[in-house]
Amino acid sequence: MARMTCKCGETLSTVSVPNEIELYVYTDFEMDKINEMDIQDPFDIPDPKREVWRCPTCERIHVFEGNKVVKTYILEKENVN
Numbered sequence: 001m002a003r004m005t006c007k008c009g010e011t012l013s014t015v016s017v018p019n020e021i022e023l024y025v026y027t028d029f030e031m032d033k034i035n036e037m038d039i040q041d042p043f044d045i046p047d048p049k050r051e052v053w054r055c056p057t058c059e060r061i062h063v064f065e066g067n068k069v070v071k072t073y074i075l076e077k078e079n080v081n
């Protein structure tokens with residue numbers, strides 16, 4: 001997945017690297033396993049199980065399974081400016 005339109009209308013793209021869209025989200029268990037690996041090069045750090053994108057406009061969080069968005073989280077109203 002490299003490009004999608006957020007529900008707010010913003011176009012999200014991870015084509016340019018680095019970008020402010022993709023977040024690297026690991027559980028504590030996954031992080032423990034990574035810490036146990038003998039990693040010399042940061043590029044050897046395994047990718048997270050799922051891609052997680054954050055919209056810079058509305059701050060919605062989109063969680064992917066493969067190329068498909070399976071969950072979208074939106075800020076609760078009291079937190080929206």
Ligand SMILES: [Zn+2]
Nearest residue numbers: 006008055058
């Ligand atoms: Zn958005």
